[in-house]
Amino acid sequence: MPNSKSPRASYHHGDLANALTVAATELARTGGPEAVVLREAARKVGVSATAAYRHFEGRGELIHAVKELALTELAARMQDELATSEPVPDPPAEALRRLRALGTGYIRFALAEPGLFRTAFCRADTPGMESEPVDMLGTRSFQMLVETLDTLVGCGWIPPDRRPYLELAAWSTVHGMADLLLDGPLRLCPPDQQEAAIQRALDMVADGIAALAAGHAGPAKVGPAP
């Protein structure tokens, strides 16, 4: 059986598409989206650059393959995070626990694999390639978030009329925080400060959602009396 080892034995590779994808993923892991260079991936696999075009439309499609791989890793990291704290019996409390764990997992993945994270959500840059930047909605990670919020509606914690777009609001905060940590002002802060910022953001989300549960009549257009 042909193998991806050094100067390969047979003319035909046998699994080039996969080999290129993992090579490209390794490049992305190290250097982010702009590091996934078609020629370099081919070089790593030991194949001519143009061979890639038998399996991918171009660089854009290669990046897209990396994206899918990265998104899978992201979902796994979030899933893992669910297991790092104990489930609680009370259903709404359990859903809130899950919500927080999902956000934490998301951000931890971004910190642990910045290259992959950036690639997963990058606007595929160079060529024509306006191919879907990623159908986030179909993503496993996004589904987990949606399900958790639905649970909170299901058990009466969130009024159904407050449900719409809530997943996007929550996602925004977590995704934005990841961005800030990677490229923003927090990028060179000591880890404990980063952690504090993360927790503060998650608090804000939890409190914002709890406000709905507390049934307060609407978005705070005017504050309560001091």
Place this chain on the structure above:
Amino acid sequence: MPNSKSPRASYHHGDLANALTVAATELARTGGPEAVVLREAARKVGVSATAAYRHFEGRGELIHAVKELALTELAARMQDELATSEPVPDPPAEALRRLRALGTGYIRFALAEPGLFRTAFCRADTPGMESEPVDMLGTRSFQMLVETLDTLVGCGWIPPDRRPYLELAAWSTVHGMADLLLDGPLRLCPPDQQEAAIQRALDMVADGIAALAAGHAGPAKVGPAP
């Protein structure tokens, strides 16, 4: 006085650095960061590509110039938004109004000028260029946010121990939402749905902060009884 008009009159341009910056900004406005191509900017100005190196270290520094310009426009847009609603006399309510306006302005700028917005916050990609991705903290827009939150602390609305990192949490949400609107699942939604998502996110921030004001004892680790 020499001018940036077509085939320029004199050998020396007279204001190349500026001319290149605005040309590059125009490219960014249209096509985002990857569209700011040094050679193209030079071409637009009617000058050889290498002339740019008399004024910029390379493409990275050119992009950086665009970033600063874009950030100025962003701050202006946020400032404008402050004027679109009436000030209210009650100081905390006024601060909350400003908070909301700043977020709205931020997102509106992103929607109105996606190319500039993306460039403002892009990790300058191609060359060595790890030069500061932008010192967001020094940014006028960030300062406005900080001041507003400080006001809320000043008038006793936010307990001082809850103040740290709050600006980052709020910024995260707004920035993340802008990202989602530009490249995420909301990118091709009709504007009214986009607007709804924006308002929901801003509600969440406001409610999350209001929860601090309401003095509830901590981040909702366990929900209130249903």
Place this chain on the structure above:
DNA sequence: AGCGTAAACTTAACGGCGTTAACATCGCAC
């Protein structure tokens, strides 16, 4: 078995990019 076709790879080449090196032109201080 043998053969032919199509899939999987190759080399060669094009144009565009960022960047360097070497040369040309201008303006201003002396």
Place this chain on the structure above:
DNA sequence: GTGCGATGTTAACGCCGTTAAGTTTACGCT
């Protein structure tokens, strides 16, 4: 007025993505 430094020029290098045209192999068909 002249010379020198700042500001522009052309030429060239190496890398990239991509296309075109040729080569090698696997495999189904008779």
